[in-house]
Amino acid sequence: MGTIENILIIGGGGMVGQKLAHALAREPLTPGTTSALTLMDLGFPPGSPAGARQITADVSDPAPLRAALAERPAVIFHFAAIVSGQAEADFDLGWAVNHMAFWHFLEAVRQEHLASGGSYCPRVVFTSSIAVFGGPYPEVIDDGFPPAPLTSYGAQKAACELMLADFSRKGFLDGIAIRLPTICVRPGKPNKAASGFFSGIIREPLNGQEAVLPVGTDVRHWHASPASAVGFLRHAARLDTAPLGQRRALNLPGVSCTVEEQIEALRAVAGNDVVALIKPQPDPVIESIVAGWPRNFAPERALALGFRADADFRAIIESYIREDLAPEQAQRLRLR
């Protein structure tokens, strides 16, 4: 019988958290171990992996968090966040959850570290975001480009990166912040992220529904599939952090493409009738938010550390069809 590896996923009820949990249940992080998964979130969809413990709690609530940490998980994934659009609309909530609750989380880990006499020092994988950057951008953003967020969400994530680095430098925990590309294609319902349409224009048409395109087709953006995100998270959890030095935040690889290239990839995979379901309907608010986002990266450090993204946007669409499209929809596409 193998060893048990305790893994805590804060924000484990969300889309990426659920995919990660299923992946860890299928294949443990450390070969020869069994993952004992604890998921913490405000709520959970049906279908969490069998054997995963679910703690329904607000990440801002200290008691359940402390209880989960008292079991000294070897690896903690932290995704809990108010998404960008909502953090921009609700200033208090965004700073309270994305910044203050993360501080209290780090402090709770530190208290466990101190209570252990210094032996407990978990890997903490924090999902940051390319929203830490603000324009004007160079054509391609390299690893030396300075964070200068232009949204509350971006400012909150950048502040969390600073805290995580300082707690790591002090040896209280072993943190790594990964700046995820926009996750695309997100399955399920649209969320409140201003980036939602990047998924919507692929997901809705593949499901036989119309999708609104609120920006021009020349808009370029930086994408990774949920499957790539799960791969990034697993890799970040096992990575030797020594080569990171004190620079614990990484720009991750992704696929840079325009909306037009997204649409053409969809056409190649699913045909003209599917593409015809995309309805251009410019929205100046979304256009203005998206205009402030990065478009392309040269993530040399992450590539050197072995992080790998999707091959191209077509691979991203195929990943969605394989992982998330309902069988009857996939069937309908094959019959066209």
Place this chain on the structure above:
Amino acid sequence: MGTIENILIIGGGGMVGQKLAHALAREPLTPGTTSALTLMDLGFPPGSPAGARQITADVSDPAPLRAALAERPAVIFHFAAIVSGQAEADFDLGWAVNHMAFWHFLEAVRQEHLASGGSYCPRVVFTSSIAVFGGPYPEVIDDGFPPAPLTSYGAQKAACELMLADFSRKGFLDGIAIRLPTICVRPGKPNKAASGFFSGIIREPLNGQEAVLPVGTDVRHWHASPASAVGFLRHAARLDTAPLGQRRALNLPGVSCTVEEQIEALRAVAGNDVVALIKPQPDPVIESIVAGWPRNFAPERALALGFRADADFRAIIESYIREDLAPEQAQRLRLR
């Protein structure tokens, strides 16, 4: 009779705060107004300017802060901080004061803004630090060099810059963060900053006392006199912030010189006998901290915005002699 301009100095009991208060009492920020000064700090030295109100309070204590903000000062200077060496030694205290208390300060200003129906939007001048940067450095640091702090103090200041920028972007206040060079020559007793010796090797000898030099003479650093700091603060308080855009943190001008150049400037001003009071006594801890600090900047943005530093290190020494050296010590130097 002129208008009254309310000015609040948080950390007004410290060295720079006191010098600023005296300068504002002599010459108001806005010509034709009279400065009504409120100073808040844990304590005050004798000799605050006549008419300045002193509030003895911890900046972490919300009630006195709210009371001071209820008077809606047009300009708020915020210096309150745990210095670098102490923030490194006392992790809790550093994050509590330098980060959390600053957050609560910003939030208290925002509540006044909201209570005013949006009309109250004070200028907030925040003293950040070159400690937001971490090595390896280029020979000269330009305005695009990314913050990557290697100390708790630097991480706290960098996080505060992010908050200040976001509150400013939202229009709750009108903030500017100035990354001060190391202030040299600090008058009075040494404080707990690891940078203290840069002042000590000038101040103690000019006062006829021995000074320990804990690093090699080839160490290069970035300095500004207290008089320049007061000038920076006044300039930041009156500056049109529109050209800053969302980038509200500025590297300020200073004097880049080696310890050897400091010593030679001291020799030129005060002679060999004074220089002989400097006693080299290498301290590996301080050497290692200082090795992580920036040495030279090209602060183009701040220069374009009209910030001006001392001409050279000799001017910094002369500024100390003029402003802070006791008359009998100055007399002794002239008699040598």
